[in-house]
Amino acid sequence: MLVFHELKDIAARTGSTSVAIGNFDGVHLGHQALISAMLEKAHTEKLCPTVLTFYPHPVEVLKPHKKLERLTTTSEKLELLEKLGVEQVLVARFDETLSHLSPDVFFESYLHQGLRAKSIHVGFNFVFGKDRAGDIGTLKNLGEKAGVFVEVEEQVNSDGERVSSSHIRKLLVEGNVAKASRHLGRPYTITGQVVRGDQRGRKIGFPTANLRCPLDKIAPANGVYFTRVLWQQEELRAVTNVGVRPTFTVGEKAPVIEVHILDFDSDIYEEFLSVEFLGRIREEKKFSGMDELKSQIEQDIAVARRSF
Numbered sequence: 001m002l003v004f005h006e007l008k009d010i011a012a013r014t015g016s017t018s019v020a021i022g023n024f025d026g027v028h029l030g031h032q033a034l035i036s037a038m039l040e041k042a043h044t045e046k047l048c049p050t051v052l053t054f055y056p057h058p059v060e061v062l063k064p065h066k067k068l069e070r071l072t073t074t075s076e077k078l079e080l081l082e083k084l085g086v087e088q089v090l091v092a093r094f095d096e097t098l099s100h101l102s103p104d105v106f107f108e109s110y111l112h113q114g115l116r117a118k119s120i121h122v123g124f125n126f127v128f129g130k131d132r133a134g135d136i137g138t139l140k141n142l143g144e145k146a147g148v149f150v151e152v153e154e155q156v157n158s159d160g161e162r163v164s165s166s167h168i169r170k171l172l173v174e175g176n177v178a179k180a181s182r183h184l185g186r187p188y189t190i191t192g193q194v195v196r197g198d199q200r201g202r203k204i205g206f207p208t209a210n211l212r213c214p215l216d217k218i219a220p221a222n223g224v225y226f227t228r229v230l231w232q233q234e235e236l237r238a239v240t241n242v243g244v245r246p247t248f249t250v251g252e253k254a255p256v257i258e259v260h261i262l263d264f265d266s267d268i269y270e271e272f273l274s275v276e277f278l279g280r281i282r283e284e285k286k287f288s289g290m291d292e293l294k295s296q297i298e299q300d301i302a303v304a305r306r307s308f
Contacts, residue, residue: 001082004090007114014088017050018042018119019111021126023165024053026071027080029185030123030156030163037153038121039085047118049087052110053077054094061094069218071165071172071184076191090115103134107142119149126152158183175221177277187228187276190217190257194268206297208241208258209268211275219255220277222284226304229261230274237262239297239304240275243284262301279307 004010020038024031035051042049059068072080074091081089092098092110101109106129111117120143128134136152143150156163163183171180172188181187192211213219222243229236238261259275281303287293 001078001086002088003078004088005093007090007092007110010088010090011114011116014048014050014116016047016116016118017088018045018047018121019050019052019115019117020086020121021052021111021128022123023057024051024077024081025057025165026168026184027077027084028071028163028165028168028183029158030153032084032185033156034121034123034153035081035084035086037151038119041119041121041149041151045118049085050115050117051081051086051089052115053089053091054098055091056094058094058099061096061099068216069169070214070216071168071188071218073214073217076189100130103129103138104142105129106134107139107146112142112146112148117148119151121151121153123153124155169218172218172220175223175280175283177220177225178279180220181277187278188220189274189276190214190219191272191274192257194271194273196269206260206294206301207265208260209273211257211259211273213257219257220280222255224281224284224300225277226279226281226307227259228276228278228308229259230276231268231271236264237304237308238275239281239300240277241284260297260301262304281307 018038018041020035022031022034039049041047055074057068059066078089111120120139122139126136126139140150159179159182161167168180168183171183177188190211190213192213194209195212219242225240225242227238227240229238238259241258242255244255257275259273281300287296
């Protein structure tokens with residue numbers, strides 16, 4: 001898959017395209033439906049399947065005071081798009097210049113002329129242009145004048161709820177990783193590098209891999225989860241704690257992710273692990289001491305073994 005960061009670069013290389021537009025944070029079931037429709041049109045009309053996405057997220061530019069934690073890093077998003085069959089992606093820099101383009105200028109410069117779009121695919125709540133002045137009706141009118149097909153993907157539901165990136169973030173904040181994963185269409189995953197911790201887990205017989213994770217990626221609510229770890233083509237069962245370790249630390253606010261891989265004893269410092277969150281076992285607790293903690297970990301592992 002080809003990835004471009006400048007419109008002029010992709011415009012110089014591309015032929016006619018079928019374009020899906022969106023932020024695609026999470027590449028969830030709704031995004032997948034939208035991209036599937038774009039791919040089908042591309043195949044039928046012999047167009048290049050293309051995604052137009054943005055970095056940073058528009059919210060970070062338009063509402064700089066608002067902290068946005070992502071479901072996927074940019075590299076994760078691109079990997080997921082490639083697996084779906086997208087052939088090229090323009091990661092357009094969203095800045096004040098782009099945000100001030102009128103809907104018709106954005107359409108003409110980015111879609112009609114820039115990407116040579118013959119079909120455009122957007123979600124049902126798509127808006128664009130300065131002050132979000134352009135909506136679905138605007139896009140359809142511009143498309144009709146330019147001879148460009150416009151298709152709108154309707155709402156996608158899961159568990160009787162509308163699938164959206166914001167709702168998935170809410171589910172993760174609540175610790176409901178199972179439902180979040182169903183809305184994503186795959187387990188919610190965090191990838192990080194294993195770094196040295198304080199070795200407390202090893203001392204009581206439950207060594208953990210401490211992950212250094214992307215700072216702008218959302219972590220599930222503090223608690224204990226049964227998880228699957230992907231490491232060097234292996235799939236390993238694990239119990240993962242997300243939290244501030246209240247038994248040992250006071251005043252710690254940044255969550256730490258500690259992974260105890262079951263039936264495993266290899267040196268994996270500096271390695272990268274991908275942790276898939278499958279379900280929640282319990283909330284984080286403060287224990288009176290090592291013995292109580294050890295007993296609880298044994299119970300957590302028993303629950304995890306029954307859950308896989």
